[in-house]
Amino acid sequence: QVHMVQSGPEVKKPGASVKVSCKASGYSFSYYDLTWVRQAPGQGLEWLGWISAHNGDTSYSQKLQGRITMTKDISTTTAYMELRNLRSDDTAIYYCARDLAHQEYCDNSTCHVIAYWGQGTLVTVSS
Amino acid sequence: DIQMTQSPSFLSASVGDRVTTTCRASQNISTSLNWYQQRPGKVPNLLIFATSKLQIGVPSRFSGSGSGTDFTLTISNLQPEDFAIYYCQQSYRPPLTFGPGTKVDIK
Numbered sequence: 001q002v003h004m005v006q007s008g009p010e011v012k013k014p015g016a017s018v019k020v021s022c023k024a025s026g027y028s029f030s031y032y033d034l035t036w037v038r039q040a041p042g043q044g045l046e047w048l049g050w051i052s053a054h055n056g057d058t059s060y061s062q063k064l065q066g067r068i069t070m071t072k073d074i075s076t077t078t079a080y081m082e083l084r085n086l087r088s089d090d091t092a093i094y095y096c097a098r099d100l101a102h103q104e105y106c107d108n109s110t111c112h113v114i115a116y117w118g119q120g121t122l123v124t125v126s127s
Numbered sequence: 128d129i130q131m132t133q134s135p136s137f138l139s140a141s142v143g144d145r146v147t148t149t150c151r152a153s154q155n156i157s158t159s160l161n162w163y164q165q166r167p168g169k170v171p172n173l174l175i176f177a178t179s180k181l182q183i184g185v186p187s188r189f190s191g192s193g194s195g196t197d198f199t200l201t202i203s204n205l206q207p208e209d210f211a212i213y214y215c216q217q218s219y220r221p222p223l224t225f226g227p228g229t230k231v232d233i234k
Contacts, residue, residue, distance in 0.1 A: 035223075037171075045163070045171060045214055045225040059221045062128075100176060109158045109177035112218045117170045 002026040004096055004118035011124045012086050019082040020121045022096030029077040030054050033099040035114050036070060036081045038092040048094075050112060051079060054103060086125045093120040129153055129217050131226035139234040144205045148229040150198045150215035159219035160198045162191055165228075166211045174213075175200065205231075 007021040022034070036048040049060035051070040058070050064083070072079045079096055099106070100115035130153035140146045150160065158178040163171040173182045175191040178198060188203045202209055210233050215226040 044228050045165075045216070047216070047221075047223045047225060049221075050223075061222050063222075095170065100173070100182075108219070112223055113161050113173065113176040114163075114171075114216070115173050115176075115182065117172070120170060 002098060002116040004098060004116055006094075006096060006118040006121045009122040009124070011126065014087055014125055014127055016086050016125075017082060017084040018086060018123050019080055020094050020096070020123070022079040022081070022118050024077045024079065024098065027098070029072075030074055031102050031104070033103050033112065034070075034072065034079045035097050035099060035112065037095045037097065037114065039095070039120075040089070040092040043092075046092075048081070050099075052103065053079070083123075086123075088125050091123065091125045093122050095120050128222055129156060129220060129224055131215055131217055131224050133213075133215055133226035133229050135229060136227065137230045137232065139232050140205055141234045142205055142207060145201065145203045146205055146231060147199055147201045148213055148231075150193075150200070150226050152196045152198075152217055152219075155195050156217045156219035158194050159217055160191075160193065161216045161218055162189075162200050163214045163216065163225075164209075164211045165214065166208070171214065176218075202231075207233075 003025045005023045035050040069082045096118045097114045098116040100113040101110045162175040165171045179191045212228045214228045
């Protein structure tokens, strides 16, 4: 059974950095891309980017380009999302999620479908 | 970027009703359209991918249709657990944008 378990809540000051971890289990880690999504309080879902668990290739939201880095550690089957120079509007629940389809076998309509979500990590940015 | 819009943003319905919500993309996304359900205080849940394919474990009262720029999510025989927010998302080209959501509330 696929499980995505994220690190605990964080409180940060403006200008600081945060690194959220996402421990994956129950599947072959190297074969499925991982996506990060956030949700500000009372707001909708915002796509942050993805990382290929196979080769580490990334695609980031242009809005966060330069402040966000996604990495992964195959040996511990853990993905990380670091966000730097935090602002108050970065306050949100951050979710990691595994894609639905094996990255070698997905097609245009099944690649990067977000299927298995972590429980979310609340990041609060406040002075 | 591909913009996603949803309508209505809010709808009120009763148990047993058939409800439909629509999602529109700002450009052709073929069938790369997914639907997620988010119950209050819960993690989003994949319902439908590739426009019309039901995720494993999702009840058959959920269905999706469309192609190109216009898509529809239909819930037949609405159940109490279906009162939630429904988001569409395009997975055609990054950034993989979500729609703003449709909240389905109890009448």
